[in-house]
Amino acid sequence: MDSYDVIVIGTGGIGSAATYHAARRGARVLGLDRFPGGHANGSSHGETRIIRKAYFEHADYVPLLERAYALWNALEVASGETLFRRVGIVECGRTDGSIVPGVRQAARTHHLPLEDLRPVDFGGRIPFALSADMDAVFEEQAGFLFVERSVLAHLRLAEAAGARLAAGDEVTGWQASADGIVVETAHQRYQADKLIVTAGAWAAGLLADLAIPLFVRRKHLHWYACGAPQYQADNGCPCFFYETPDGLFYGFPEVDGGGVKVAEHTGGIDIADPLADNKAVDPQDRARIEDFVRTCLPGVSTTPLQHSVCYYTVSPDGHFIVDRHPQYGNVAFAAGLSGHGYKFATVIGEVLADLALDGTTSAPVGFLGAGRAALAR
Ligand SMILES: Cc1cc2nc3c(=O)[nH]c(=O)nc-3n(C[C@H](O)[C@H](O)[C@H](O)COP(=O)(O)OP(=O)(O)OC[C@H]3O[C@@H](n4cnc5c(N)ncnc54)[C@H](O)[C@@H]3O)c2cc1C
Incomplete structure (x- = not known):
């Protein structure tokens, strides 16, 4: 069975960024997706996404946006592509x-x-x-991001940093234990120390034990x-x-x-x-x-x-859920991005790499935790 430091399930908008950030930190990363990068079956296609900082949804997102902006800038430099048009x-x-x-x-x-x-x-x-x-x-300071181009830039740079990408295979389940993680796909089984789940519209199924209403x-x-x-x-x-x-x-x-x-x-x-x-x-x-x-x-x-x-x-309150799994500290996830998450892809990718590799992050994501009252059934 192939073995990795980190497996990412779902390399779409957020998972492509998480794969990149985990790989650039030196981890051996496998990114799994049912579809090839930039596909039009989920939530990260349609050419463009708005990015803005003065966030009406909640002012607590602004520090994350400050970091997201810095990382978008770094991604443009690293990829050599125009990803962000600052039209306001x-x-x-x-x-x-x-x-x-x-x-x-x-x-x-x-x-x-x-x-x-x-x-x-x-x-x-x-x-x-x-x-x-x-x-x-x-x-x-606002504007728009080219979404498919940005997903592909994250994936290309992740590969350049040593990540392996396996598209075209469906993840059918995963198990966590003291020995690590086993991920099963339609065709293979893989092993890893850590798992990141970024499955977009399919998150509820892959995080079924959390019973988060999405x-x-x-x-x-x-x-x-x-x-x-x-x-x-x-x-x-x-x-x-x-x-x-x-x-x-x-x-x-x-x-x-x-x-x-x-x-x-x-x-x-x-x-x-x-x-x-x-x-x-x-x-x-x-x-x-x-x-x-x-x-x-x-x-x-x-x-x-x-x-x-x-x-x-x-999600029930329209806010993202970015956290470690409450039972399995070696599993991090982002879910319920509620139609406003792409502008945060860079920073959430970085946070998920921190949570998976270090078990913690210095980014202010506490308000997005899975234990908040609004998510209780
Ligand atoms: C119409 C629309 C407009 C939007 N406008 C904005 C905007 O202007 N600004 C903004 O910031 N945000 C916007 N958003 C929200 C933003 O695009 C999403 O929050 C974000 O792109 C979600 O990314 P994701 O990684 O969660 O999902 P996806 O990009 O869909 O990634 C999930 C991936 O997981 C894979 N996957 C799932 N299950 C499995 C499995 N079992 N096996 C293998 N692979 C699996 C999928 O194939 C997919 O590639 C908009 C969303 C939509 C739909």
Whole structure:
């Protein structure tokens, strides 16, 4: 049986980073995945992901984001690729809503630069529309990541650091004991001292003994044709995030003529397994997005160019779960990234390597622990 220091189950968004960080620390690492790197079956595809620091979800994420930003920068240098476009983000919502006040709160707590926008800023340097009852802020340090390109960069650098990657094999189970870990796949058995589980939408099955309630939610991404140059990333168009009475909508400037990408953060249907999902366009989802485009994105057409389906794995409180297994100290995992985890891939990868190799981490991830009350059944 092949033997390793660390086995990573799932080398998608987070696992590719964990594989890289464990390997660059000198460990003998095996990364296992059912699919090849950059695949479109889980949660880390669709070209781009928003990255921002003034975090409305909770200000406690900001120190992790500071580290994530440093690691994204280091990854770009190490890979020689552009992975992060720092175009900024405009966040809009009612003054009595939760997004803009949450962004301001995080910025205040952590002294992050944030610009208050006025109605006069819209329609000019910012091509979007702002209704009279909305407030808006601009975070210049935000932008977007190229997601598949970043997964592949992590995997390539992991291999260069000595990791072995085995894609195309399904992990069917694992056991931990005082002697270490045994991982079984459809074709092989492997042994390791430590295990990292980063299985995305399949985490509940591979961490079944923890009984964490995780919901897999189908989400649609839509790209629309746009001839207006002010919506192009090359012309400085920012990302956007709107809190409207109909829900939370967000999107990205046009990159390389591919259209403006728009999606809804709220909504979505819970499903059992992405592998059994038909991934068809949902006309109701499309209609909601197109209403948003007509209202808030003047100059963007509702002519669809592309559509993709991706999956959120949602925890009961919408916060990530990053911890060691309560019974097996040699098992670390990240799960329930709840539709906002990719921007943290670098830092969570580093944290998981710390937890697996050292049993502890200096990163402030205590608030993401598996023992928190919100996760109790
Ligand atoms: C539509 C959409 C928009 C999003 N927008 C943003 C955004 O703007 N900003 C942001 O920060 N985040 C965003 N997110 C969230 C972010 O993309 C995810 O949190 C993150 O990419 C999840 O990574 P993961 O590693 O957990 O899952 P995945 O990348 O899916 O990786 C899990 C891997 O485990 C493998 N695996 C699972 N089970 C097995 C098994 N039994 N055997 C072998 N392999 C297995 C899978 O094949 C897969 O490769 C978005 C998500 C979606 C779906």
